[in-house]
Amino acid sequence: MTEIVNKMRSGDYFVDPSFQRRLVWNEKQKVRLIETVLMEYPMPEIYLWEQAPDPQSGSQKFSIVDGQQRLSTLREFTSNEWPLKKAYLDEENAEKDFADCFWKDLDADTRSKFFQYSINARRIPSEVSDDDIRQMFARLNETDRSLNPQEMRNATLNGEFLAAANSLADTDEFLALQIFSLDNIRRMGDVEFASQLLGYERKGIANDTPKTMNELYNEFNDDYSEAEIDKANVSKSLKLVNEVFLDEEIEAFFATQNYVYTLHSLFDVCEEKPADQWRAGLLGFVQAYAGLPANDDDVKEDQKSLAEFRKGASSRTRSKSSRTQRLFGLKNWLAQNFPELIEDKDS
Known part of the structure; x- marks a missing residue:
């Protein structure tokens, strides 16, 4: 000893x-x-x-x-x-x-x-x-199942995608989110979420299961030439997330991994707008969502986008279908109520 x-x-x-x-x-x-x-x-x-x-x-x-x-x-x-x-x-x-x-x-x-x-x-x-x-x-x-899937990737892989995910998780924009508990960080939950955001840059909205995440790591382990571009895109998006989080009501609602993913995908598919415009729209969404009837049968026509978001929030949270429902529920509500805010990049 x-x-x-x-x-x-x-x-x-x-x-x-x-x-x-x-x-x-x-x-x-x-x-x-x-x-x-x-x-x-x-x-x-x-x-x-x-x-x-x-x-x-x-x-x-x-x-x-x-x-x-x-x-x-x-x-x-x-x-x-x-x-x-x-x-x-x-x-x-x-x-x-x-x-x-x-x-x-x-x-x-x-x-x-x-x-x-x-x-x-x-x-x-x-x-x-x-x-x-x-x-x-x-x-x-x-043998004793003490490693979670992300810790296993960290243990067995030493490639470019892992390096990019670790680097992204250490950026100021990522750390400022403060959506991870100390235990979550110790178990590499932050690196796994960084991997999901980088995966979005490569694949768009996708199912993030242990199997698909392993496939993503394997695909870009040896050659991830877009790493710097992807990290820059995610960091820019997260900077905007942090700016809209200056409104405490917005932060209280959206400050989770699943909803940050939704905001990242929203900012990606829409034309760039100033943070104050996004704050106005997102605050309106949060307040309207709070008034959504508990029973779907009582949902009014102008609340259907809110109900779509809720459906995506209540199902498998990292599945492609639930992520898509959350994105388009939010995007469609904003398009109805803040049309000047929502402009598709391809429009």
């Missing part, structure tokens, strides 16, 4: 973000791991990929292939980042001396026992290729 903690602090054990998942453990999971160590129960072995030694000093670094969450948790706890909250401990340990303690509060015997804990590490030779390491990481995590 002493060697592992020291190497984590020094960076000799490191995480390669090009295939590793983001940290996703919550506080309870972290406390339970430290409890496991203090109870001297075993934990699964970790996998370390040896890097080529420095030819001058002979020092060597190791990429963590499997065990990132556990090793990061050990480093965090011994750096006094959080305590062993009693509420997360087993009942038999809730009254022990280490309950509610930070690392610095543990007595010398407990810390000594902690450092004597043995963790089995399997070392993978540096000659093993990067592609093989990616496949190994994916296989290790696939």
Whole structure:
């Protein structure tokens, strides 16, 4: 344990973000791991990929292939980042001396026992290729279904489409949306949504299932020559989204992944208009939508576009049909009530 903690602090054990998942453990999971160590129960072995030694000093670094969450948790706890909250401990340990303690509060015997804990590490030779390491990481995590589809793509692919999606998710326009929870970001939900928007640029409105997203990644993995153009188009659209979100009522309604996708597709098919004009139209839509009767039988003729939008919002949200219903429900209502706003690019 002493060697592992020291190497984590020094960076000799490191995480390669090009295939590793983001940290996703919550506080309870972290406390339970430290409890496991203090109870001297075993934990699964970790996998370390040896890097080529420095030819001058002979020092060597190791990429963590499997065990990132556990090793990061050990480093965090011994750096006094959080305590062993009693509420997360087993009942038999809730009254022990280490309950509610930070690392610095543990007595010398407990810390000594902690450092004597043995963790089995399997070392993978540096000659093993990067592609093989990616496949190994994916296989290790696939068995317990701990990776979601986007994390699997991040683990197994290293191509141009993934790079573009990661780059888009880091832009100011994308980050300003603030439509992702911290856990969603950790699980790469932001990168997946960026992938959907880039997919729209290539394919138009489409079904975004795990299968179709994998096909999109495979198609543009090696050659995505339009990446910069697509990212610029999406960023321009998201800049306009953020500008219309200056109206709190509009933001409260549209600030979800599904509705941002709808706005992006709306701005794409219509002629460019200033943000203040879009705000006027979208605010009118939000207020009219609030007055839509709950029963479709009570919907009036001039509310049918609103009902179409609602139908698309209540069905499979990432399907082509529901996305199309949302787009044209919104677009048709705006065309009826703000005709100066809606001009098709092809008209």
